[in-house]
Structures are given as C-alpha cells and as structure tokens.
Amino acid sequence: MIEQAIVEYLNTVTALTTLLGGQKIYYRRVPPLSGTATIKMPWVIVTNSGGMRTRDTQVSTEGRDTLTLYIEHNNPITGRAIAEAVLRALENYRGDMSPERDLDIRCGSVRDLDGFQGSFKFIVTAYIRYRQTTAFPS
Secondary structure, rough: OOHHHHHHOOOHHHHHHHOOOOOOOEOOOOOOOOOOOOOOEEEEEEEEEEEEEEEOOEEEEEEEEEEEEEEEOOOHHHHHHHHHHHHHHOOOOEEEOOEEEEEEEOOOEEEEEEEEEEEEEEEEEEEEEEEOOOOOOO
C-alpha cells in the first residue's frame, strides 16, 4: 500500500518530525488515544485521491496514484514551514520505499485553506509512479 510506504518514510525524516514535535504523520485521520487524551496539532494526514494500475509482467504492476497530504497547524507560518518540509522530503524522490519499489514522485505546489476553529490547513499533492509485485489468478 503506497500510503503506508509514504507514512513510514515521512516519519523517519528528522527535519519533518522535529517541526511536528514527534512522529505525527498518519494515514487517513488522526487516531484517538486511549481515555480522554488527544493528539494535538500539528500533524500530517496522508490520503489517496485515486489512481490506476497497469499490468507490466506476470508478477509486476505499475501503480500511478495521487496522494493528498494535509498539514494542519494553529500557526500559519509554522504550518507553512511543515508543508515545505513535506514537499522537500517527497519532491523528485526516486527509489524504493518499502513495501513498494521504484518510486518516482512529483509534487504540486503548497496550497492553503482555512481549517477548523481558526486553524490552518496546507495541502501538498504528490503524483507517484511505482511498481508492485503482484500475484494474478491463473
């Protein structure tokens, strides 16, 4: 799953986790903590906005997905800095990212929206081509 690969990779980027105050990159939504404790902004959410698959060989498929990364913060300057760090970590990436291989990533520019209750939301779109090992029915 490409989203898993991106989340795991971004959680290892020191420049990004320093700005976030920890490994706060999640797939789809921020998970709840046990009890009444909650995770506090900032965070990065990775979602898959769609894509397609092309069968290359008997055991390989090329995936082309568009991922949307949402960066949320209560400060517009720091939030933009985190969005730029996400962009730098992904833009023009070429190589393997377990469990996927042969990734080629291109990114759009950082966009911004008003967030919930006065927060700020920054959006980075990543266009990713990669290869998956697949097993097809006989």
